[in-house]
Amino acid sequence: MKLKSLAVAALTASLMLGSTFGAVAEEVLRLRMNGDINSVDPIATTNFTIRNSAYLIYDTLFALDADFKVQPQMAEGYTLSDDQLTYTITLRDGLKFHDGSPVTAADAVASLERWGKVDGLGKILFSKAASLTATDDKTLVLQMKEPWGQVLPALGKISSNVPFIMPARLAANDPTVPVTEPIGSGPFKMKVDEWVPGSVAVYEKFADYVPRPEPASMAAGGKVAKFDRIEIRYIPDSSQAVDALLNGEIDWIEDVAADLIPLFDGSDTAHIFANPQAGNSLQLVVNHLNPPFDNPKVREALQWALEPTPFMQAIFGEQTQLYQICVAIFFCGSPYESTINTDRIMTRDPAKAKALLAEAGYDGTPVFLPHVTDIPFHDHAYSVLKPMLEEAGFAVDEQMTDWASVSTRRASKEPVANGGWNVFFTGWGYVDQSNPMTNVYVAGAGKDGWFGWADSAELRELRTQFAATTDAGEQKALAEKMQSVAYDLVPFVPLGQASLAQGVASNLEGFIDSPVPFFWNVSRKQ
Structure with a gap:
C-alpha cells in the first residue's frame, strides 16, 4: 500500500516531467542513469x-x-x-x-x-x-x-x-x-546546444559512423545505432523516475531501488532485469591523507565498526536475490575469489573498535559523511553507516549532497575543511575488480593512485609479479596475497556484492549482456 501511494504521489510530478521535454517520437531512446551528465571527459574522471x-x-x-x-x-x-x-x-x-x-x-x-x-x-x-x-x-x-x-x-x-x-x-x-x-568517433554525437546539466543530455545518431561487420558482442563488434536520438534525463527522485518508466515517458533506469521493485508487478509497460554482470560491490572508500584515517589503527577500528549484512538489507529489503554477502576483493565468482583476511570485515565488534580508537589516541575528529541522496543505493547505505560509526565511538559530521558533487569533491587531496573528504561510498563492478591489474584497491600507488591514495610498496611489487607470470596457479597465489595485504592497509571496506535491478521498457529489444550499459543495437519491438 505504501508503495502504491508513493507511485500515485509521484504521478503529477511525472506528468510535468513529460511535458518539460515535449512530444516524444518513436526514434528517441530515453534513459535515466545513476547521476547527472556534468562532464564529457571520461579520462578526467572514473565516474x-x-x-x-x-x-x-x-x-x-x-x-x-x-x-x-x-x-x-x-x-x-x-x-x-x-x-x-x-x-x-x-x-x-x-x-x-x-x-x-x-x-x-x-x-x-x-x-x-x-x-x-x-x-x-x-x-x-x-x-x-x-x-x-x-x-x-x-x-x-x-x-x-x-x-x-x-x-x-x-x-x-x-x-x-x-x-x-x-x-x-x-x-x-x-x-x-x-x-x-x-x-569522438562513436555511433552517436552529443548535441551540445541541447545539453542542460542537471536536466538532460542529448545525443544523435552519427551518420558517418561505420560499424564493424561482426555482430555486436559486449563492447566489441558492430555498433549499430538504431535510434536517431538518445536523451539521458536527470531525474534525482527515484519514485518519479519509476513512475515515468511505467507511464512510458522514459525507457530505461540504470538501477531501481529495491523498495520500488514491487511497483513493476503486473505492469505490461516495463519490467525489472536483474543484471549480475552490471553488479557492484558496495565499497566505503577511505582517505589515507586526512585525519582520522591517516592512522592505521583507526582504519582497523573502522573495519570492526561495520559489517555487510545490515547494509545489504537496508538497500534491498526482501529482494535477497539481488545481493550476496561477499567481501572478496576480486569478487565472488571470479578466478581469484578468496576469504583470506576478512574476519574484521565480516564480524562487527564495536567494543574492539572503541579499544582501537583509544589505543590510536583518537581525539574525536569527526568523520565527514557526504550523504548522497540522489542514488537510492547510496542513500540507504549512508543511513546505516552513521549510527554504526557513532556506536563504535566515531564522531560524525553528516551533510546531505548529490553524487555529482561527491564525484567532484573526491578528487581533492585537501583537508576536509578546505573541500577534502574522509570516506565515500562507490560501487566498482565485476569487470574492473576481478582483474588484479585493474582493481584500484590493490595498486598501492599512493598519491599517484586512485582516490584514497593508499600507499603500499608490497602491493606494487605483488602486482608486478602478477603481470610477469602466465602461470594460473602462481597468479592465484599472488592475488590471494594482494587481498591479505590490502585488507591490512584498508584502502576501502567492502560491504556486500549486488546485482543491478535495471528497469526496462517492455517494447525494447537488443540489449547487450555486459557489465557496462551499451545502447547501440537496441531498438523498439515491431
Whole structure:
C-alpha cells in the first residue's frame, strides 16, 4: 500500500516531467542513469555515469567481447614481432570524428598518452613502453622495453578509465583538466546546444559512423545505432523516475531501488532485469591523507565498526536475490575469489573498535559523511553507516549532497575543511575488480593512485609479479596475497556484492549482456 501511494504521489510530478521535454517520437531512446551528465571527459574522471555516456560519443582501438577476449575495434588489426616487443596497429578505413575530420594514428597516440597518465593499467603500460609513435596516418607502433602480457588487455579495457580516442588537439589537454568539447568517433554525437546539466543530455545518431561487420558482442563488434536520438534525463527522485518508466515517458533506469521493485508487478509497460554482470560491490572508500584515517589503527577500528549484512538489507529489503554477502576483493565468482583476511570485515565488534580508537589516541575528529541522496543505493547505505560509526565511538559530521558533487569533491587531496573528504561510498563492478591489474584497491600507488591514495610498496611489487607470470596457479597465489595485504592497509571496506535491478521498457529489444550499459543495437519491438 505504501508503495502504491508513493507511485500515485509521484504521478503529477511525472506528468510535468513529460511535458518539460515535449512530444516524444518513436526514434528517441530515453534513459535515466545513476547521476547527472556534468562532464564529457571520461579520462578526467572514473565516474561510471560519465563512462556510460562516453560510450555513445567515443570509440576505442580494441574492446572486450562477450568471452572477455580482446578484439580489434577502431583497429583493423595488429601484428606482434617475434621478440614480443613491437606492436604495429593499423586503423580501419572510414573512421571520422564528429567534426568531420578523419581519425588518424596521431589522434590515437595523443589519446592513449593522455589516458596513460591517469589510468592505473595505462600507467604501467607506459612505464614499460619505450615509445608510441604514428608512422603514418593509419599506423601506430608501440615499442616495449620488455615483453608484457597485459598490453592488449590494457588497450581493450572497457571500464574506467577507458582508453577512448579523441582528436589530438583535445587529447593535448592535461588529463586532470576536463575536456569540454565532446568530439569522438562513436555511433552517436552529443548535441551540445541541447545539453542542460542537471536536466538532460542529448545525443544523435552519427551518420558517418561505420560499424564493424561482426555482430555486436559486449563492447566489441558492430555498433549499430538504431535510434536517431538518445536523451539521458536527470531525474534525482527515484519514485518519479519509476513512475515515468511505467507511464512510458522514459525507457530505461540504470538501477531501481529495491523498495520500488514491487511497483513493476503486473505492469505490461516495463519490467525489472536483474543484471549480475552490471553488479557492484558496495565499497566505503577511505582517505589515507586526512585525519582520522591517516592512522592505521583507526582504519582497523573502522573495519570492526561495520559489517555487510545490515547494509545489504537496508538497500534491498526482501529482494535477497539481488545481493550476496561477499567481501572478496576480486569478487565472488571470479578466478581469484578468496576469504583470506576478512574476519574484521565480516564480524562487527564495536567494543574492539572503541579499544582501537583509544589505543590510536583518537581525539574525536569527526568523520565527514557526504550523504548522497540522489542514488537510492547510496542513500540507504549512508543511513546505516552513521549510527554504526557513532556506536563504535566515531564522531560524525553528516551533510546531505548529490553524487555529482561527491564525484567532484573526491578528487581533492585537501583537508576536509578546505573541500577534502574522509570516506565515500562507490560501487566498482565485476569487470574492473576481478582483474588484479585493474582493481584500484590493490595498486598501492599512493598519491599517484586512485582516490584514497593508499600507499603500499608490497602491493606494487605483488602486482608486478602478477603481470610477469602466465602461470594460473602462481597468479592465484599472488592475488590471494594482494587481498591479505590490502585488507591490512584498508584502502576501502567492502560491504556486500549486488546485482543491478535495471528497469526496462517492455517494447525494447537488443540489449547487450555486459557489465557496462551499451545502447547501440537496441531498438523498439515491431
